[in-house]
Amino acid sequence: MNHSEHSSFREKLVEHLFIGELLKLSWKEFGCTLEVASPEVDNAGYDLIAEDNGVVRHIQLKASYVGGKTASQKVHTRLSEKPSGCVIWIYFNEDTLELGPFLFFGSLPGEKLPSLDGLKVAKHTKGDQGGFKAERPNIRVLPKGWFKNFSSIDEVYEALFGATCYKAATTKPGEKAQ
Incomplete structure (x- = not known):
């Protein structure tokens, strides 16, 4: 399959597979407590x-x-204006579409995105008639080295929602999570 020709389809497919993996983990380990929503418009970077x-x-x-x-x-x-904003870079197998590894750029649960100050301002991919590629003032180029590498969806879930998710899921009724 030509990935560049069908990039929009692939993007949605990977998104749905990722959501499915998160929901599956929530189902199996955390009592179905995960909620997921999508924005109607894509103008705030998530x-x-x-x-x-x-x-x-x-x-x-x-x-x-x-x-x-x-x-x-x-x-x-x-x-960076959103509470606990983050970027997840998902790698997938071209043949099987299996997900992983995962790269994560963000802070601890409840904390804002690390600063993007000092990062290169992105440019449009296509130039104007003269070949000039204008800057995109609200977009920054984030190098791969700034991401943390995770091999499993479990690690991603913990980075997103904290280790207390795991403790709360194993706590018996009436007990406090440690």
């Missing part, structure tokens, strides 16, 4: 809103196939 364990995450999703050469991602500065 693709999903997910909530669990009292943490609301505004998530920008990026995707690359395993072995891809992409060295950075473009991130909207308005994502």
